[in-house]
Amino acid sequence: MESVVYDDTIVYYNSVGSGLPILFIHPPGLGRRVFDNQKKLSKNYHLLIPDFSGHGNSISPLSDDIVKQYVIEIKQILDKEHIDQVVICAYSAGGTIAQTFVHLFPEKVRGLVIAGAYPKVNSIGLDFMYKFGFYMLNNSPKKLAEILAFSNSRNKVYKDILFHHTMKSTVAHWYAFYEDTYHYDVIHWTDQIECPCLLAYGQRAYWVHKHKKYYQDNPNVKVAFVKNAFHQLPTKNWEAFNHLINQFMRSL
Structure with a gap:
């Protein structure tokens, strides 16, 4: 594991492979292990897979804007690695961090x-997912970790890995990650995305992919759907997701 240290913050991350760098942004709670199946891409690319502070063994004081806090952590990793340009790959609420980084x-x-991807929470289904997360963190973080691990795995081994890693997350950071991405609204930035952009959705995750309408006027944004898939593309549909990443990277 590599690490970057600044102020009172330590962020641990995997650095594997070589080539054009890709930095991965995980959702609340799950941490870097949610991208275990993307490590297969290290044959062709330099992968940077962090546990943002409050996840895994990474630590920091909690700021009043965790989105910008994590944006700074990404910048610190890139500076340490002497990387001038990177491909950002985010999952679910991690997309808010990604879009903010692209803006800044x-x-x-x-x-x-x-x-x-979604620039703001604007569907009943996605709103419910967040409010369920708030409720479970207030009442049983362990049970939420079990649910997230189960919903992102196809076998017991990986489920146990995700559960134990999620349980390392501090509830304060985990909750703040949910809360800030629930309230963030980056719709006014979507037309400012000037780099090539791929939004991947599970065909059956209609409560999320209805948000694609906010990006449709930007010619730099392409949308792909994974047939018969729900929201958990990096974990439950990793073959298709990795294929999309490979195609995207070859187009750059």
Whole structure:
């Protein structure tokens, strides 16, 4: 594991492979292990897979804007690795971090991939998912970790890996990650995405992919659907998701 240290923050991350770099942004709670199946891409690319602070063993004081806090953590990793441009690949709520990074540091981003992108929470189904997360964190973080691990795995081994890693997350950071991405609204930035961008959606995750309408006027944004898939593309549909990433990377 590599790490970057600044102020009172330590962010641990995997750095594997070589070639054009891809940095992955995980959703609340799950941490970097949610991208275990994307490590197969290291044969062709340099992968940076962090546990953002409050996840895994990464630590920091909690700021009043965790989205910008995590944007700074990405910048610190890129600076340490001496990377001028990177492809950002985010999953679910991690997409809010990604879109904010692209807005604040457009010169650093070679391309953008988001599985389950939305610029703001604007559907009943997605709103329910967040409110369920709030409720479970307030009442039983362990049970929420079990649910997230189950919903993102196809076998017991990986389910146990995800569960134990999620249980390392601090509830305060986990909750703030949910809360800030629930309230963030980056719709006014979607037409400013100037890098090539791929939005990947599970065909059956209608409560998320209805948000694609907010990106449709930007010619730099392409949308792909994975047939018969729900929201968990990096984990349950990783073959198709990795294929989409490979196609995207070859187009850059």
